[in-house]
Every structure is written in C-alpha cells, then in structure tokens.
Amino acid sequence: MEPVAALPVLLVDDEPQVLRSASIMLRASGLPRVVTVEDSRAVLPLLETQAMGVMVLDLTMPHLSGHALLERVAADHPDLPVIVMTATNDLETAVQCMQMGAVDYLVKPVEPNRLTASIKRALEIRALGAEVLSLKERLLEDRPHQPEAFAEIITQSKAMFAIFRYIEAIAPSPQPVLITGESGTGKELVARALHRLSGRPGELVAINVAGLDDTVFSDTLFGHVKGAYTGAERTREGLIASAAEGTLFLDEIGDLSMASQVKLLRLLQDGRYYPLGADRPRQGRARVVVATNADVLRGLSAGTFRKDLYFRLRTHHLNLPPLRERRGDLPLLVAHCIDKAARTLGKPAPTAPLALYQLLNTYRFPGNVRELEGLIFDAVARCPGRTLPLQSFKEAMAGELPSAEPLPESPAAPLASVFPDRLPTLDEAEAMLIGEALRRAQANQSIAASLLGISRQALNKRLARRRSSDSAAESRRD
The missing domain is CATH 1.10.10 (Arc Repressor Mutant, subunit A)
Structure with a gap:
C-alpha cells in the first residue's frame, strides 16, 4: 500500500484556470503529485481505480454538484479527507458541509499558504489514523509481517519483534522518527529497515552529525550557492537534496549545536531550508530519521537540547534495548558473527564451546552487539584450531563489571539496606x-x-x- 504522504492531491473544479493555478502552487509548496478533474461526474469512477490522499472540492459545478459528490464520497470513501473550496461565503453552508464529513471549508480566493496548510494537515490526520489501525492489527501478532525487511538484524527477542511491528506501522508516515539506544544496539540498521518498508522512491542518506559546527552542518545538509563564501567556486547540493524523496538519517543528534537545532526545527516544521548564500528557500521532501545514544531528557533539563525540537522529533519514538536485556539472542549472534568473521578472514569457522556462552552471560556488554562482533572477530583471527579459545574474551572483558548491579556504596544507601x-x-x-x-x-x-x-x-x-x-x-x- 502506498504511503499516505505519497498519494496525490485531487482537485475538483469546473474552472480550468483555478485548477491550473492551484496545481502550480501546490507543486511549488512540496506537494508534487496533483490530479485535476473538471467534470465532477468523473470523480467517483476515478476513486474506484486510484487512491488519493486528499480531495479539494468546489461546490458549484454542473452535472453533479459538490454537495452531492461530498455525500457520495463520505459514504463510499470515508477515509478520504475532503476540503471544500468554494466562493460561497455562507455560514450555514459551511456548517452543512462539515456535518457531511468535510474536514475544512475555504472561501475563494484562498491564500496559497492557507490552502497548503489545510491539505498538509488533512494528510497528517489521515496518516495518523492509518497508523493507529495498523498498530492495532500488528500488536495482536507476535512477529512482523515482512521479516525480510529486518534480515540484517539477528534476533529472536520478543521485545525486538514488538519494535519491528511498530516500525511496520509507522513506515508509511512522513513524520520524523527518533531512535534512541546505547552505542552498538543497531540504530542505523533499524533506520535502514524503516526506509525499506516506507516505500519511498529515494535513497537513504546517512550522516553522523557529532562534532559538526553550525557552518559545516548547514553546508553538509543544505548545500551552498556559488560565491556563498571564500572558496565556494560552484553550487553544491546538500544531503537533503541528495535524499530527495527518500530518507535523511542523522546519527548522534544529541550532540548537535543549538544553532543547528534551530535550522533542523525549521526544516521539520515546514519542509523549507536555505542553502548557504541563497535568498530563496528550497523545499525538502526527504523524511527525517534521527538517532542518539545520549540522554535527550537530560539534555532538555540542562538546556542543551531544544524542547520544541525534541517534541517534533519524537512523533514516532523507537528505544532499542541493550544486548544485556536480550541475552537469549547470544547463541544466534555468536553463530552469525563467527561465520561472518571466518568468511572475511578466509578461515574455516571454528566451533564455539559451551563455556563461551556461560562467559558471555556474565558480561554487561557496554558496547552491545557491535562490541560482541569485535570480540568474536578478534577471537576468530587468533584461533589456531577448530575450537574458539576463551582467552581473548577474558582479556577483553577483564575489568568490566559483571551483569549484576554493584552494591550501594554511598552513605545514603548503607549496608543495612542490603542486609536488613x-x-x-x-x-x-x-x-x-x-x-x-x-x-x-x-x-x-x-x-x-x-x-x-x-x-x-x-x-x-x-x-x-x-x-x-x-x-x-x-x-x-x-
């Protein structure tokens, strides 16, 4: 099923000039797919063969009036939001249309920003409704509908399967996604699965924004025009343009400077951005997915992360569990990592002894799956025989805390709380x-x-x- 945000906007009006000007304006505002219909009698057959995201409808038309068409659409296609755009400035008519199912009532001539905002709001409401229905269906199941989309993520964890089902539900949404979790939990793999399931025709473009100052951040994402600064000898498209109709993945968003946060917020709010040196905005069409291993809530309290940006980003929120909370995945992950390391090194895959799993079960894995992969790669490289030795694991894990929480040490938590x-x-x-x-x-x-x-x-x-x-x-x- 095509994502709601990618569905066309249907304009129905018997005046060709109105259709032409509205189409041009909507495409310039970031709504590239517009279908126009002059004869209202053609609308219902069209809706039987092609899905639409939202319909903008005139009331006064020959053959089949807007009132009659609105009533039929509300009955036969209740999920299609209808915006009435008419020259009839009458309160009673407006109320009647809203009671019949219209989501908005606009009086001609309509300000371009007003029409665009109404259409985008209707699309967002429809997308959220579709997500709620999808979530209800998927949460009743144990496994994802499309497991092939998650083939890169090795797991049998119920917690991870729940995350997969949530990803399937929100994949068609155009809204931003915030992915949180410790380092090495697979945040970029999840972003790639999300992009695959989204059905977006563009590519996934990923960048780590940690350590980028505001100028480099702006130039990397937004690009620049020729002559924007010394050395800018030609125009450079930014990553937003490269992502086009795809997904823009920003990793380590918690380290972004306040100035860059403001620019990102503006992009998320209306989809517009300014390349360095440009005086006219451009329209970004990529979906934004961000990730961080930082404690964003602590950043909010400390004033290092904007609250408005946080609430905008966490429309959809995925929190990935650390490896120590999914120890049942260790046998699968160990087998996968051994095979991968053996193929990379051109060696026969050694056997993992039972003692290895017993040892790994005592470890906290601060680096999570990425750390496990590194440990196994090193052990396979050093393996002289057919059985994987434990020595390299013990050396790497020496000094790390075992899986239990340490005993309280502060005066506020005396030993009496441990031995009451x-x-x-x-x-x-x-x-x-x-x-x-x-x-x-x-x-x-x-x-x-x-x-x-x-x-x-x-x-x-x-x-x-x-x-x-x-x-x-x-x-x-x-």
Missing part, C-alpha cells in the same frame, strides 16, 4: 558469593572464579573446604 536483618558471618558471606558466582557462570568454575577475582585453584580449595565442613556437620547430626 543481620550481617552474615564471613563464612555465610563467602558461601553466598560463591553460590551466586556459580549460578551466573552456569556452574562453570573457571568463569565463576574470574567473577570472584580469584584463581580456579583457590575456588576449588574453598569448595572442598565447604564440602568437608558440611560433611563434618552432617556426621555430628547423625
């Missing part, structure tokens, strides 16, 4: 720590020892001592 009844004895504390380490390591003593910061031999001695102590206590009870 009584402090355990040293023997009891040791038993609890060893038991928890073995649980997290899935009974792998080597990994449990590394979690405790001791050697495997030291752990074995403690376990042997505890078994001996338990046997002695059992004998005394007997």
